[in-house]
Amino acid sequence: MTRLKPVGTPGHILGTDELGRDMLTRLLYGGRVSLLMGIVPVALALLIGGTLGLVAGYAGGRTNALIMRGIDVIFAFPSILLAVAIAGAMGAGIANALVALTIVLIPPLVRMTEAATTQVRALDFVDAARASGAGTFPIIRQHLLGNVAGPVLVYAASQLSVAIIMAAGLSFIGLGAKPPTPEWGLMLNTLRAAIYSQPMIAALPGVFIFIVSLSFNLLSDALRSAMEMDA
Amino acid sequence: MTEPLLDLENLTVRFRTPRGEITAVDRLSLQLARGEVLGLIGESGSGKSVTLRALLRILPEKRTAISGGMRVNGRDVLGLKGRGLRAYRGGTVSMVFQEPATALDPVFTIGQQISQAVMAHKGCSKTDAMKRALEMLELVKIPSAASRLGSYPHEMSGGMRQRAMIALALSTSPDLLLADEPTTALDATVQIQVILLLRELQKELGMGVIFVTHDVGVAAEISDRVAVMYAGRLAETGTARQVLGLPRHPYTQGLLASSVQGLEPGARIGAIPGMPPDLAQMPPGCAFAPRCALGR
Amino acid sequence: MTTPVLETLNLEKRFPAGSKGLFGKTDRWVNAVSDVSLRLAEGETLGIVGESGCGKSTTARLIMDLVTPDSGEILFDGQQLHRDRANLRAYRRNVQMVFQDSSASLNPRLTLEQSVMFAPVQHGVPRAEARARARELLEQVGLDPARFAGRYPHEVSGGQRQRVNIARALALRPRVVIFDEAVSALDKSVEAQVLNLLADLKEAYKLSYIFISHDLNVVRHISDRVLVMYLGQVIEEGPAADLYAHPRHPYTQALLASMPSHDPDRRTTAPPITGDPPSPIDLPPGCRFAPRCAFASDLCTARAPLPVAAGRQTVACHLADPASGHPLLNGAKT
Numbered sequence: 001m002t003r004l005k006p007v008g009t010p011g012h013i014l015g016t017d018e019l020g021r022d023m024l025t026r027l028l029y030g031g032r033v034s035l036l037m038g039i040v041p042v043a044l045a046l047l048i049g050g051t052l053g054l055v056a057g058y059a060g061g062r063t064n065a066l067i068m069r070g071i072d073v074i075f076a077f078p079s080i081l082l083a084v085a086i087a088g089a090m091g092a093g094i095a096n097a098l099v100a101l102t103i104v105l106i107p108p109l110v111r112m113t114e115a116a117t118t119q120v121r122a123l124d125f126v127d128a129a130r131a132s133g134a135g136t137f138p139i140i141r142q143h144l145l146g147n148v149a150g151p152v153l154v155y156a157a158s159q160l161s162v163a164i165i166m167a168a169g170l171s172f173i174g175l176g177a178k179p180p181t182p183e184w185g186l187m188l189n190t191l192r193a194a195i196y197s198q199p200m201i202a203a204l205p206g207v208f209i210f211i212v213s214l215s216f217n218l219l220s221d222a223l224r225s226a227m228e229m230d231a
Numbered sequence: 232m233t234e235p236l237l238d239l240e241n242l243t244v245r246f247r248t249p250r251g252e253i254t255a256v257d258r259l260s261l262q263l264a265r266g267e268v269l270g271l272i273g274e275s276g277s278g279k280s281v282t283l284r285a286l287l288r289i290l291p292e293k294r295t296a297i298s299g300g301m302r303v304n305g306r307d308v309l310g311l312k313g314r315g316l317r318a319y320r321g322g323t324v325s326m327v328f329q330e331p332a333t334a335l336d337p338v339f340t341i342g343q344q345i346s347q348a349v350m351a352h353k354g355c356s357k358t359d360a361m362k363r364a365l366e367m368l369e370l371v372k373i374p375s376a377a378s379r380l381g382s383y384p385h386e387m388s389g390g391m392r393q394r395a396m397i398a399l400a401l402s403t404s405p406d407l408l409l410a411d412e413p414t415t416a417l418d419a420t421v422q423i424q425v426i427l428l429l430r431e432l433q434k435e436l437g438m439g440v441i442f443v444t445h446d447v448g449v450a451a452e453i454s455d456r457v458a459v460m461y462a463g464r465l466a467e468t469g470t471a472r473q474v475l476g477l478p479r480h481p482y483t484q485g486l487l488a489s490s491v492q493g494l495e496p497g498a499r500i501g502a503i504p505g506m507p508p509d510l511a512q513m514p515p516g517c518a519f520a521p522r523c524a525l526g527r
Numbered sequence: 528m529t530t531p532v533l534e535t536l537n538l539e540k541r542f543p544a545g546s547k548g549l550f551g552k553t554d555r556w557v558n559a560v561s562d563v564s565l566r567l568a569e570g571e572t573l574g575i576v577g578e579s580g581c582g583k584s585t586t587a588r589l590i591m592d593l594v595t596p597d598s599g600e601i602l603f604d605g606q607q608l609h610r611d612r613a614n615l616r617a618y619r620r621n622v623q624m625v626f627q628d629s630s631a632s633l634n635p636r637l638t639l640e641q642s643v644m645f646a647p648v649q650h651g652v653p654r655a656e657a658r659a660r661a662r663e664l665l666e667q668v669g670l671d672p673a674r675f676a677g678r679y680p681h682e683v684s685g686g687q688r689q690r691v692n693i694a695r696a697l698a699l700r701p702r703v704v705i706f707d708e709a710v711s712a713l714d715k716s717v718e719a720q721v722l723n724l725l726a727d728l729k730e731a732y733k734l735s736y737i738f739i740s741h742d743l744n745v746v747r748h749i750s751d752r753v754l755v756m757y758l759g760q761v762i763e764e765g766p767a768a769d770l771y772a773h774p775r776h777p778y779t780q781a782l783l784a785s786m787p788s789h790d791p792d793r794r795t796t797a798p799p800i801t802g803d804p805p806s807p808i809d810l811p812p813g814c815r816f817a818p819r820c821a822f823a824s825d826l827c828t829a830r831a832p833l834p835v836a837a838g839r840q841t842v843a844c845h846l847a848d849p850a851s852g853h854p855l856l857n858g859a860k861t
Contacts, residue, residue, distance in 0.1 A: 123631035124627070128695065130593060132623070132645065388803035420781055420785045420800050421804075447715075472792065475791060488719075490789070491722070491747070494748060502723055503719070507714075
């Protein structure tokens, strides 16, 4: 226990952890992992889910029904449980956690993209483009993408904070990053023992998770207002 | 001279917008006698709908500055607050909106909506209020009114909904009825039915009506007097016969000339060049001057 | 008789009423368009009037092949339209549509010039040439390209947006343009300008128009011939002057009598017909207008009338057919 040094110790501004490692350093390095585990699954889910949603929304009819009902099946499970189940089945590790998070994030993005596409698809200017004899691909590129991208990106940005919190959750229960990798969720777990002796230190990873996910939510809000301004 | 039902004196409505302050209604002075129908004609942005909303005091207070005098039954409307304001809105003055589909609450039946309004303004029992609701539906000639009391707005056709909206507006026996393009969204054969109904009810109940429309024909069908608005200002007012028969203002003349009614088919229409001014960048002097054939 | 530039034969379209699930089959249908045949002669303007739900907009979308008909044919220059890629592309170069003005009629992310250029570029016109053509068209519809080419739809007024919509429809140099409530959302003074513009463009480009509107005055002004629709069917058709002067079908008569009079001294005294147009889901038997018709007899509810010639008009009413046996025909009427 003597290895635990409090916040404000000279040379260790944010103290040290139970093994005497500098907290500030570990928190900063941990940020790399946490950001990676937030951004990568959202980016992958955006790519896969966005494409599926765009296809479902533009094609409509049977294709739409097929994709959307499939998505409904995945969406029927509570997302955090599903992530735990997938990560648990595949075993611990950052890569597996990334896959699990991606799968969990796909359904809401498909739904969002499908809804936005269906909406834009019904607008007169898309019909006008169809009536001009243009092919499917140019219509999607010129008329749909730009108008669908806005709301979908805003939503994806808001999902970043969800992904970071879920990633931390997976690591906390031992299904994500493995020691000695510095990861905020994992650090939160290993520092649990210190909660009575050094509560400040134990809370630090949590504070970082909170600040980062709040930042992404603010970013998402800012994106939304930026989109509204030019529309 | 008896006191008019409505007396507007230099009514001015300003909105604060991100692009700066705009004057939506500019020094509008109008009077309406009891039992009179005033047709308020104008194009989009002319301030006609804003005038109605200012009259009903339903403009967002934080972003709106209303000045000038507004008296209904001799009472200063701009000074009303709290209970007095609530009694005034929907009691003394009520409104029929353009889109009954959105102006009626989708989760309540027509009977519930009317009886709630009656209870709030007349303080009577629920049974009496329902009775009143039935009377009102019969008054606006909704077929099988008793069974329609239990209908939701979406179960009714467009014309029926507008009748229900009128029944709701009249259920509190207002002195002044404000109608904001109430027939614009309706089909031609239904529009004329609603106009005739309003005309009949107005005579029967003797209320004052301000009927906002962009359609000169509709105004001719219903108005005793007509006021023409342009860019927030009053361009011309007079009896319907004067204004529509012998318009004096070049804008009114242009508006009448741009109608294809009574024109040789295929002939050139005497269109007014240009378009209404941006309210944020009004021309100096007469608002119509830049488009006026007699200008300069 | 010369070949019409555009002709439809017995177009039919039903839509399933309400939403259907993955395996959902519905037995309730919206009968949007039933047996619509029309002919558009070269250089002619054909007006289509009717109330909401009468099928006039669906007819436009069927002609544009934005909606595929359940049955019926479209003929262009006497040639039957086959729905393969090459044929449709050629057809769409020739037949274009102007939609009702709304914030949705133009892509908010494209500049006005880009919107007008889009179709020609898709048809293989080099970009520079398409741009030059777009600017020329903007000029022609009364929008100075130097000021307007780079603007976005939300930066211009409704009337200006509608001018862009018109320019966009003309960009492929079509021979037929369909206007679906194209001036309905505009202010009267702007509507007048656009109607004048349409007359000029028709002459300049030798166009044929199909003009769809609920505004009877506007349709009379612009049309050579007029077609009246009710609940998905054409109930009367004829030269505009004849049809407006002597409407034969009771519905056309009621529709014309419903127009506001414009003269405070000659107001309408009684509604020409009562009630709303019925829903196109549950159609009445026999003549679809019978439930609202003042002259309806047992015959009308039993048997649907077929179109018959009456003067230069064609009318689908038992009263217009001397052989129909309608009880009112045995009186003073001829």
